[in-house]
Amino acid sequence: MEIGTNVCYNEMRTNVPICGVNAMAVEQCFADIHTEEDCQYALFKARWPEGFRCPSCTSADYYLIRTRRHPLFECRLCRRQTSLIAGTILEGTRTPLRKWFAAMRWVSVGISATDLMERIGVTYKTAWLINHKLRHAMMQANGELLLSGLVHIQDGIYTGSPYWSSSVSHPKDQPILAGASLNEAHEPIQLIMRQVDRSLCKRRYPDLAAGALFAVQHVDSDAEEVFVTPRPSKGRHCVSLYRTFYQALRWLGYTFRGIGPKHLQAYLDEFCYRFNAAASDQSLFTRLMVQCAGTATITYRSLILRPPFTHPRGLFHRSAVPERFAQRQAVA
Numbered sequence: 318m319e320i321g322t323n324v325c326y327n328e329m330r331t332n333v334p335i336c337g338v339n340a341m342a343v344e345q346c347f348a349d350i351h352t353e354e355d356c357q358y359a360l361f362k363a364r365w366p367e368g369f370r371c372p373s374c375t376s377a378d379y380y381l382i383r384t385r386r387h388p389l390f391e392c393r394l395c396r397r398q399t400s401l402i403a404g405t406i407l408e409g410t411r412t413p414l415r416k417w418f419a420a421m422r423w424v425s426v427g428i429s430a431t432d433l434m435e436r437i438g439v440t441y442k443t444a445w446l447i448n449h450k451l452r453h454a455m456m457q458a459n460g461e462l463l464l465s466g467l468v469h470i471q472d473g474i475y476t477g478s479p480y481w482s483s484s485v486s487h488p489k490d491q492p493i494l495a496g497a498s499l500n501e502a503h504e505p506i507q508l509i510m511r512q513v514d515r516s517l518c519k520r521r522y523p524d525l526a527a528g529a530l531f532a533v534q535h536v537d538s539d540a541e542e543v544f545v546t547p548r549p550s551k552g553r554h555c556v557s558l559y560r561t562f563y564q565a566l567r568w569l570g571y572t573f574r575g576i577g578p579k580h581l582q583a584y585l586d587e588f589c590y591r592f593n594a595a596a597s598d599q600s601l602f603t604r605l606m607v608q609c610a611g612t613a614t615i616t617y618r619s620l621i622l623r624p625p626f627t628h629p630r631g632l633f634h635r636s637a638v639p640e641r642f643a644q645r646q647a648v649a
């Protein structure tokens with residue numbers, strides 16, 4: 318057992334720069350990751366950018382135990398032991414951190430489980446699980462996002478197939494709402510996409526109640542303007558938002574060859590997370606690393622048993638649409 322403090326742990330590392338809490342420093346920290354020890358240190362900095370804090374008593378003093386697969390931090394005050402990966406998206410993993418970090422880099426551009434399996438040398442099940450756990454972290458980040466400024470919301474249909482799209486209704490149609498904060502040129506700068514329950518659709522497309530409810534859940538109440546474009550929109554829809562929506566559909570088609578309704582929301586969240594990260598100073602890899610360090614994991618069983626929609630179904634009901642949003646439905 319080694320007696321350590323944050324300074325001690327930092328000093329033990331000589332080949333990786335010690336980082337502060339600002340984005341540039343964290344970015345620098347992740348730029349030089351090669352070994353398993355590098356990964357452990359990068360995860361430590363992502364999880365505790367200002368140094369270790371005991372989850373129980375917030376003490377910064379700890380014993381560092383290195384007899385385990387991953388470092389264990391024992392609080393010198395209350396003796397609570399905290400694993401490096403406990404409480405993160407990597408909790409319980411037996412896959413080397415180097416492979417997780419490689420997966421994060423590949424997910425930064427979007428990759429199927431089949432391709433990831435070959436790239437990082439794991440089984441298909443492990444690649445699938447890593448991919449979905451990373452998506453789970455992205456979903457948590459997206460869940461905290463509220464669209465602001467000028468917001469446009471409109472609908473779309475995902476047919477579930479890479480080979481055809483049709484203007485004719487099909488049993489495999491999956492109605493979606495896409496909302497975005499727009500800049501002065503009416504280009505999307507922040508994006509949220511959500512599957513919509515068929516009970517909130519008129520014929521094939523989400524109805525105005527669904528759009529208003531999307532606004533309640535995902536738009537800042539101080540937003541300047543909120544436009545919910547009804548269908549038929551008669552030319553009032555936002556062209557650039559549709560363009561972004563179809564980029565997402567093409568990505569789903571070419572990379573994954575079609576996604577079923579059960580996991581579609583996770584893939585939509587991955588696309589939105591990547592889109593929104595483009596406006597950030599940090600690289601997507603760095604953002605994802607920090608997000609993974611701060612997100613509790615999800616098990617394989619929870620992933621395969623989860624319902625098709627991640628938002629609370631009870632909320633997504635006509636009766637939940639407040640009057641004030643019903644009046645703001647647009648009509649731009």
Ligand SMILES: [Zn+2]
Nearest residue numbers: 371374392395
């Ligand atoms: Zn403690």
